[in-house]
Amino acid sequence: MIRTRFAPxxxxxxxxGGLRTALYSYLxxxxxxxxxxxxxxxxxxxxxxxxxxxxxxxxxxxAGITPDESPHKGGPYEPYxxxxxxxxxxxxxxxLLEKKHAYRxxxxxxxxxxxxxxxxxxxxxxxYDRHCLYLSDEEIQKNLDERKSxxxxxxxxxxxxxxxxxxxxxxVTFAAKTLDDHVLLKSDGFPTYQLANVIDDHLMEITHVIRxxxxxxxxxxxxxxxxxxxxDPPEFAHIALLLNKDRTxxxxxxxxVSVEDYIKKGYSKEAIINFIAFLGWHPGxxxxxxxxxxxxxxxxxxxxxxxxxxxxxxxxxxxxxWQWSRRKFHDGLHKFAKKLDQNVQIESPKKGEFKFKFNDxxxxxxxxxxxxxxxxxxxxxxxxxxxxxxxxxxxxxxxTVEEKILKDHKNINEYVSFYFEDKxxxxxxxxxxxxxxxxxxxxxxxxKIKEKFNDFDSFEDEEKIKEILLTTVEELGFKNxxxxxxxxxxxxxxxxxxxxFEVAWVLxxxxxxxxxxxxxxxxxxxx
Numbered sequence: 001m002i003r004t005r006f007a008p009x010x011x012x013x014x015x016x017g018g019l020r021t022a023l024y025s026y027l028x029x030x031x032x033x034x035x036x037x038x039x040x041x042x043x044x045x046x047x048x049x050x051x052x053x054x055x056x057x058x059x060x061x062x063a064g065i066t067p068d069e070s071p072h073k074g075g076p077y078e079p080y081x082x083x084x085x086x087x088x089x090x091x092x093x094x095x096l097l098e099k100k101h102a103y104r105x106x107x108x109x110x111x112x113x114x115x116x117x118x119x120x121x122x123x124x125x126x127x128y129d130r131h132c133l134y135l136s137d138e139e140i141q142k143n144l145d146e147r148k149s150x151x152x153x154x155x156x157x158x159x160x161x162x163x164x165x166x167x168x169x170x171x172v173t174f175a176a177k178t179l180d181d182h183v184l185l186k187s188d189g190f191p192t193y194q195l196a197n198v199i200d201d202h203l204m205e206i207t208h209v210i211r212x213x214x215x216x217x218x219x220x221x222x223x224x225x226x227x228x229x230x231x232d233p234p235e236f237a238h239i240a241l242l243l244n245k246d247r248t249x250x251x252x253x254x255x256x257v258s259v260e261d262y263i264k265k266g267y268s269k270e271a272i273i274n275f276i277a278f279l280g281w282h283p284g285x286x287x288x289x290x291x292x293x294x295x296x297x298x299x300x301x302x303x304x305x306x307x308x309x310x311x312x313x314x315x316x317x318x319x320x321x322w323q324w325s326r327r328k329f330h331d332g333l334h335k336f337a338k339k340l341d342q343n344v345q346i347e348s349p350k351k352g353e354f355k356f357k358f359n360d361x362x363x364x365x366x367x368x369x370x371x372x373x374x375x376x377x378x379x380x381x382x383x384x385x386x387x388x389x390x391x392x393x394x395x396x397x398x399x400t401v402e403e404k405i406l407k408d409h410k411n412i413n414e415y416v417s418f419y420f421e422d423k424x425x426x427x428x429x430x431x432x433x434x435x436x437x438x439x440x441x442x443x444x445x446x447x448k449i450k451e452k453f454n455d456f457d458s459f460e461d462e463e464k465i466k467e468i469l470l471t472t473v474e475e476l477g478f479k480n481x482x483x484x485x486x487x488x489x490x491x492x493x494x495x496x497x498x499x500x501f502e503v504a505w506v507l508x509x510x511x512x513x514x515x516x517x518x519x520x521x522x523x524x525x526x527x
Contacts, residue, residue, distance in 0.1 A: 001033075001034050002207050003208070004026070006060075007197060007200075011049055013259070013260050014258060016250070016257055021210055021211060021212060023276055036065070039204070040071055043196055045083065045190070053081070062263075064273070082196050089195055096154070103152070128181045153182065154181055154184050161175055164219065167235055167237035168302070198226060202226070208236075210237045212239060212241065214241070240307060266321075268324050268325065270324040270327075275320045283299040283300075283304065289320075340367055343359070345357040368399075369395070379398070379410075382412045383412055393506070396506045418494055418497065425522075430442040430522070432485045446486055449483070450513060459504065461505075469483065489519070491512060
């Protein structure tokens with residue numbers, strides 16, 4: 001059985017890179033019906049932040065990647081907090097000492113500082129000089145009797161070549177002589193990450209270790225420890241760093257890096273998980289990019305994780321958020337429509353757009369209220385107070401900018417302001433060179449539409465508005481754009497806006513006629 005783990009330090013917020021490591025570990029385990037374990041690595045007590053462990057577990061639950069075993073849930077290999085396992089590490093450190101794969105180092109901080117300064121001056125690699133490796137048994141015992149403080153260091157077999165196959169990077173080779181005799185057990189009896197993670201991964205029967213590439217230089221030390229204990233090492237997969245657009249390491253100095261930051265900004269769980277999954281992995285082929293957690297499990301393969309660093313592109317996250325907002329919104333509409341009427345006709349004239357046709361007008365009315373209420377809820381806090389007064393009018397307004405709301409509800413005011421106030425614009429806006437709309441064409445089109453609208457009383461029916469405008473095009477012998485462009489510009493005062501049928505439907509007869517007359521006045525003055 002595949003068993004993976006996520007082993008963060010409780011030092012505060014959950015980094016987006018940490019979430020990716022946890023997610024990949026979860027996906028790999030669940031892909032093969034395995035188990036995913038959360039272990040807290042709190043051996044560096046000085047860096048621990050109060051409440052961070054509970055917060056980490058809450059964030060994993062929020063993301064839907066709940067561990068099978070954890071400090072909160074328990075399990076057959078508890079405790080899952082390293083500070084509660086110190087006796088286990090001390091016992092194994094003793095075993096390494098007995099086997100001569102480790103040794104006690106009594107060097108003082110002052111001596112180590114002098115050693116490093118000398119190495120810097122001599123331009124040598126900063127490594128422990130093995131001074132205490134050569135102490136006699138008598139000297140060691142004397143130091144112990146005198147209760148001198150010591151650490152336990154790993155004795156690296158300098159003559160070896162350490163080789164292993166990384167699931168992401170392929171075959172990797174390290175010359176052991178380049179490795180430091182690093183500390184395994186600190187003077188306070190707490191282990192370092194190097195010792196604790198090896199022991200815990202073995203005792204907890206972890207089969208696959210997914211972690212950041214910053215741990216790749218430590219991998220040969222860990223493999224040597226496995227050999228010293230005569231244990232089989234797990235499979236390793238070292239995933240690339242997350243990068244800013246300038247290809248520097250993702251850091252707080254250049255933007256938000258915690259998952260909480262993006263939650264506070266309104267990004268949905270589904271969008272964050274989907275986006276994080278694609279930071280360094282892709283299912284390949286023509287696979288759909290909008291995937292939920294279950295679909296990610298089904299498609300995930302560690303072999304398809306990329307070696308190169310992944311760019312954390314906030315615009316891509318925005319895209320994922322938009323796609324998920326649309327999917328959830330439309331899924332909710334479909335469910336509600338089917339609940340009202342199993343035989344409702346659902347049409348999708350354009351990708352991502354849906355029209356719902358009910359036989360019962362009461363169902364249609366109830367559905368309209370539901371749809372517009374959902375839109376209003378999304379952007380209510382972002383709406384200017386003046387726009388909230390006329391609820392019926394606002395509901396129609398929001399429906400015309402539905403797609404923009406789903407993309408970015410925070411800028412809702414700029415999308416809808418033309419409905420609530422007459423925009424100042426120049427007569428040139430009513431013309432369009434490519435559509436062959438000059439002042440005369442615009443004037444002819446608007447005068448004809450004004451005549452038609454004066455005798456038209458079905459502004460509550462968007463389809464009938466469409467019919468009368470298409471009839472106008474036909475009668476004038478114009479192209480659609482030669483009628484629709486000046487009318488839309490007249491009704492909105494903007495270059496970009498919802499479609500002309502929708503805008504006329506929202507504004508109604510009186511406002512539409514008033515704005516058409518205003519446009520005609522501008523054309524008259526510009527002549």
